[in-house]
Amino acid sequence: MSADEQTTISDLRRCIADFIRDRDWEQFHDPKNLSMAIATEAAELMEHFRWVKNDDALNYLVDPHNRAEVTDELADILAFILSFANATGIDLSTALRNKMDKNIRKYPADQYKGRY
Numbered sequence: 056m057s058a059d060e061q062t063t064i065s066d067l068r069r070c071i072a073d074f075i076r077d078r079d080w081e082q083f084h085d086p087k088n089l090s091m092a093i094a095t096e097a098a099e100l101m102e103h104f105r106w107v108k109n110d111d112a113l114n115y116l117v118d119p120h121n122r123a124e125v126t127d128e129l130a131d132i133l134a135f136i137l138s139f140a141n142a143t144g145i146d147l148s149t150a151l152r153n154k155m156d157k158n159i160r161k162y163p164a165d166q167y168k169g170r171y
């Protein structure tokens with residue numbers, strides 16, 4: 056069983072909250088700073104794929120070094136998303152389910168299968 060299957064979002068939120076509180080960083084983790092942190096970490100993720108052809112993007116991750124670095128960037132993004140949720144009291148499970156309900160209505164599978 057993977058760690059994802061054994062870990063709740065609440066567990067992850069607590070992990071990030073503890074890390075931030077132990078360093079007295081709540082003062083820096085406001086929605087504006089956190090939104091920028093999410094965007095800059097997303098840019099760091101994209102940087103890995105700059106100039107990599109679309110068809111080669113998955114193969115890029117076969118290299119263990121590349122995979123480890125991309126995994127770190129994904130974790131950075133998630134950490135800031137979790138911190139944003141902690142700082143604002145947004146319930147991520149509700150947010151994602153509500154957004155997916157909107158996406159399902161916006162993009163009916165029978166009309167969008169295989170199309171974007």
Ligand SMILES: [Mg+2]
Nearest residue numbers: 096099128131
């Ligand atoms: Mg990073």
